[in-house]
Amino acid sequence: MTQTAPSEKALVPFVSVDNMMRLIHRIGIEEMLRGLAEYIEADFKRWHLFDKTPRVASHSAEGVIELMPTSDGEVYGFKYVNGHPKNTADGLQTVTAFGLLADVASGYPVLLSEMTMLTAMRTAATSAVVARLLAPRASTVMAMIGNGAQSEFQTLAMKAICGLEEVRLFDIDAEATRKCAANLAGLGVTVTECSSAEEAILGAQIITTCTADKQYATILTDNMIGSGVHINAIGGDCPGKTELAPAILHRAEIFVEYPEQTRIEGEIQQLADDHPVTEIWQVLTGKAEGRRAEEQITLFDSVGFAIEDFSALRYVRDQLDRTGLYDALDMLADPDDPRDLFGMLQRSRPS
Ligand SMILES: NC(=O)c1ccc[n+]([C@@H]2O[C@H](COP(=O)([O-])OP(=O)(O)OC[C@H]3O[C@@H](n4cnc5c(N)ncnc54)[C@H](O)[C@@H]3O)[C@@H](O)[C@H]2O)c1
Secondary structure (H helix, E strand, C coil): CCCCCCCHHHEEEEECHHHHHHHHHHHCHHHHHHHHHHHHHHHHHCHHHCECCCCEEEECCCCEEEEEEEECCCEEEEEEEEECCCHHHHCCCCCCEEEEEEECCCCCEEEEEECHHHHHHHHHHHHHHHHHHHCCCCCCEEEEECCCCCHHHHHHHHHHHHCCCEEEEECCCHHHHHHHHHHHCCCCCEEEECCCHHHHCCCCCEEEECCCCCCCCCCECHHHCCCCCEEEECCCCECCECCECHHHHHHCEEEECCHHHHHHHCHHHHCCCCCCCEEHHHHHCCCCCCCCCCCCCEEEECCCCHHHHHHHHHHHHHHHHHHCCCEEEECCCCCCCCCCHHHHHHHCCCC
8 A cells, every 4th residue: 555645634733933933923922912811811711621730840950841731621732841940051041841732532633832932921921811800900010020031021911911001120130131121122111120129119019020040039028018019920830949938928818820739839838738829710700809909919829830821822723724824744643544554664664
């Protein structure tokens, strides 16, 4: 039997870094952040349909490699992601990622995508979805502490989704702050470079911490946090890796993605296992209250959950036909007779 060309199902749409960047520019960064936010919100609202599990983490002295799977019963997805805080010193990213969607009915992959860019976009979109629910009314100023890879995305999502007008930057590395300020110039947000975290949080209603350090760090101390702010804590996302003084956690109303994972990885690893937290999906569906008073301190203890990646991949998949921004990857062996895998190999032998 001669081998015909791979069937359509054997060719998996692959979104490279290059095509992801084209896609973001084609749609527009802020428009895509809003689109991702819609998909994330829609999936959080159908929370009960999803398989949920804390991500599978492999820790080393330098960092962590994680797998993040989930399924809504029709589509399965996972992301591979690493976190290596010392990488930037070697000219490498702290976080890199790729991900896959598959058809549950056949088990065949239907999308393979870069997710380093997409993770920055989905993390920022998630932060903004949550800030829109929890931040004080008319929040227009954000402190951005940690001005690395995620920082511009965080700022633009808060602008596109929450109406942010000013960002106040601080990083222990002044070079990172200069980079972030230069990247944000002309994008419609007033940028103020600050020389301390204390200075950055002056007048801010939203405080985002997005630093990388593989140890318990104290980016915010208790005396720095007044009433009536929303803290968007992004960087504490591994056992032993946190950013906030425990006293802040005791004063704040804490909101999380998936408690089973956040208790292992988030700021709340510093608290008792039964410390009360509210799940974001409950607020989004009206099952739980968000901010109850202007003077309250709300904290989004963000670690990044598999459903956010699933939503982001679902969004990207929905753009493929319209944009054509993908390659067809010859990824699945596809013999004409499904049981004749060996025959396919034999027929491919060079003569
Ligand atoms: N919650 C999520 O969903 C999610 C998603 C992506 C990344 N992250 C986490 O966010 C963090 C930042 O990621 P990134 O890709 O921007 O990393 P990055 O290495 O590019 O940037 C981190 C920045 O933090 C700065 N920093 C370190 N210690 C600091 C301190 N004490 N005060 C002020 N600045 C300090 C560094 O100088 C660096 O510029 C990482 O810890 C990463 O694991 C979380």
